[in-house]
Amino acid sequence: MNPRILNYGDHAVLVHWEVDGFDAAVSDTIHGLAARLRAKGAFTEVMPGYDSLVVSFDSGAMPLSSARRRVEDALRRVGAGDAKTQGRLIEIAVDYSGPDMSAVADHAGMSETAVITAHSARDYRVCMMGFIPGFAFLSEVDPRLAMPRHATPRAHVPAGSVGIANWQTGIYGLDSPGGWQIIGRTDSVMFDASRKQPFLVEAGDRVRFVPA
Amino acid sequence: MTISVLNGGTQTTVQDAGRPGFRHLGIPRSGAADRLSFAIANHLVGNPWDAPALECALGGLHLRFDRPMVIAISGAEQWAQVNGMNAPMNRAVAVEAGDILTLSYAREGCRSYIAVAGGLEATEFMGSQSTYMPAQLGGIEGRALKAGDEVERASDTPTTTNTIPASYLPKLSNHIVLRARSGPEWELLDAHSRRYLFTTPFIATPATDRMGSRLRGDRIVTKEPLAMTSGPLLPGTLQCPPDGQPILALADGHCTGGYARGLHVIQADQWLLGQIAPGAKVSFRRAFEAEAPEILRVRNAVWSAIIPGFSF
Numbered sequence: 001m002n003p004r005i006l007n008y009g010d011h012a013v014l015v016h017w018e019v020d021g022f023d024a025a026v027s028d029t030i031h032g033l034a035a036r037l038r039a040k041g042a043f044t045e046v047m048p049g050y051d052s053l054v055v056s057f058d059s060g061a062m063p064l065s066s067a068r069r070r071v072e073d074a075l076r077r078v079g080a081g082d083a084k085t086q087g088r089l090i091e092i093a094v095d096y097s098g099p100d101m102s103a104v105a106d107h108a109g110m111s112e113t114a115v116i117t118a119h120s121a122r123d124y125r126v127c128m129m130g131f132i133p134g135f136a137f138l139s140e141v142d143p144r145l146a147m148p149r150h151a152t153p154r155a156h157v158p159a160g161s162v163g164i165a166n167w168q169t170g171i172y173g174l175d176s177p178g179g180w181q182i183i184g185r186t187d188s189v190m191f192d193a194s195r196k197q198p199f200l201v202e203a204g205d206r207v208r209f210v211p212a
Numbered sequence: 213m214t215i216s217v218l219n220g221g222t223q224t225t226v227q228d229a230g231r232p233g234f235r236h237l238g239i240p241r242s243g244a245a246d247r248l249s250f251a252i253a254n255h256l257v258g259n260p261w262d263a264p265a266l267e268c269a270l271g272g273l274h275l276r277f278d279r280p281m282v283i284a285i286s287g288a289e290q291w292a293q294v295n296g297m298n299a300p301m302n303r304a305v306a307v308e309a310g311d312i313l314t315l316s317y318a319r320e321g322c323r324s325y326i327a328v329a330g331g332l333e334a335t336e337f338m339g340s341q342s343t344y345m346p347a348q349l350g351g352i353e354g355r356a357l358k359a360g361d362e363v364e365r366a367s368d369t370p371t372t373t374n375t376i377p378a379s380y381l382p383k384l385s386n387h388i389v390l391r392a393r394s395g396p397e398w399e400l401l402d403a404h405s406r407r408y409l410f411t412t413p414f415i416a417t418p419a420t421d422r423m424g425s426r427l428r429g430d431r432i433v434t435k436e437p438l439a440m441t442s443g444p445l446l447p448g449t450l451q452c453p454p455d456g457q458p459i460l461a462l463a464d465g466h467c468t469g470g471y472a473r474g475l476h477v478i479q480a481d482q483w484l485l486g487q488i489a490p491g492a493k494v495s496f497r498r499a500f501e502a503e504a505p506e507i508l509r510v511r512n513a514v515w516s517a518i519i520p521g522f523s524f
Contacts, residue, residue, distance in 0.1 A: 006396045007393065008395060008502035009392070009395060009446075009448070010479055010505070011478075012446055014444075034236070040259075044232050045446070047233065049441070049443040049444050050443070051441050052443045052444065054444035056446055058479070059508060060479070060505075060509065064505070070472065102417055107397075118305065128442070128464060128468060129238040129465030130238040130444075130468035131466035135238055137468070146515070168442075174346070191347070193337055193348070193354075
């Protein structure tokens with residue numbers, strides 16, 4: 001699938017794939033492309049997303065037109081195998097007794113045990129990090145578990161909370177406000193500034209949830 | 213004990229040039245919200261332009277110097293006083309042990325920079341001492357200064373101070389005009405919105421901080437409701453949520469967003485984002501494709517000749 005390359009202002013470029021929901025092949029390409037662009041060291045930021053990738057750069061040192069050429073060039077070279085060779089598998093133990101577990105079970109028309117089984121049955125890809133340090137946006141859940149966000153976000157969601165928002169699942173890196181349906185919590189610390197490796201996972205890694 | 217904080221003011225943090233390159237981990241660049249005024253203050257006291265300095269939003273900061281040192285204040289227009297006597301802005305000023313510096317509330321602009329010859333000592337995280345409050349990173353315990361804090365100088369080796377001709381200094385006002393290029397979802401905004409974005413000013417609401425500024429003004433909406441997947445977001449991006457009131461992302465802004473990215477402020481004007489005070493007018497002016505690199509080239513040429521190593 002050919003993506004569109006768009007200018008993002010005067011010092012960033014966006015590559016966007018038109019996909020409906022999550023597409024594993026597109027995600028492979030995005031992470032392969034991110035690795036290639038990061039290896040060049042020419043960009044200030046290389047930011048992979050679910051269906052897009054953004055690079056930003058100093059347009060005083062690299063004109064927009066050559067940034068676009070570099071992205072187009074890397075895109076031509078990126079192979080299907082690029083993303084598969086990188087990315088670790090991280091197991092995360094989860095206590096599936098989150099405040100929204102019964103609501104998600106009702107939504108899915110399943111027992112809570114069946115929700116736990118469904119949520120922990122597959123490996124997820126870390127598609128994107130953000131919106132706060134250590135927040136891991138993961139690939140799609142079992143379609144039965146896809147439940148929309150709360151209409152009004154909670155003022156406080158503790159760090160380590162595991163949630164669902166439509167087809168996405170994710171882990172909160174810090175205490176923060178948030179609207180995701182919280183089905184569980186892990187003691188794994190996603191982000192700790194004092195640790196030698198502050199981030200437990202990075203975009204491109206895979207995550208497996210293990211019921212605690 | 214070098215500098216004692218008697219009153220932290222509205223929000224004062226230690227900032228340097230920030231930690232670029234980690235947005236894919238959810239870590240924003242942070243750093244001085246107004247990179248130019250920050251660099252000016254450092255240059256005046258003889259520091260490298262990117263040495264850690266204090267960033268004071270809206271004023272109200274009271275400091276006591278417990279040793280003689282050289283300081284400079286740049287950025288937002290306000291009345292600075294040392295022991296009740298007016299102290300000049302944009303000039304190196306020698307202070308004595310026991311002197312008390314007070315900053316009034318900002319009249320024009322939002323953020324003042326107080327550089328100290330020798331720089332400041334703060335916690336380093338990922339190569340930068342910039343404070344990022346949401347994750348308590350860098351600075352002094354990752355938070356804003358409060359009464360009772362003590363800030364140390366990184367070095368007390370004397371420096372050679374500098375001057376900058378007044379005609380070169382930026383003139384700040386409470387009507388910030390930002391030149392911008394279209395963002396990735398520009399084409400999805402309706403025709404009315406695309407016209408009004410560049411004609412009437414917006415007002416920065418009280419929801420204005422280092423993360424972003426919620427603007428109030430003409431409704432800016434997409435042609436059709438947009439169900440966007442969350443994606444990467446950069447500072448200086450004008451996000452357009454369904455309620456029609458756009459949000460401008462700043463230095464500490466989230467690394468991802470889920471709303472239409474209508475405009476992106478050009479690189480040469482990003483420093484001005486740090487001078488948007490709550491209540492200020494914010495206007496957007498279209499920068500054309502050939503114009504943006506030329507504006508940057510000229511501004512970089514001027515300022516790198518004044519401040520070694522500096523670029524926008």
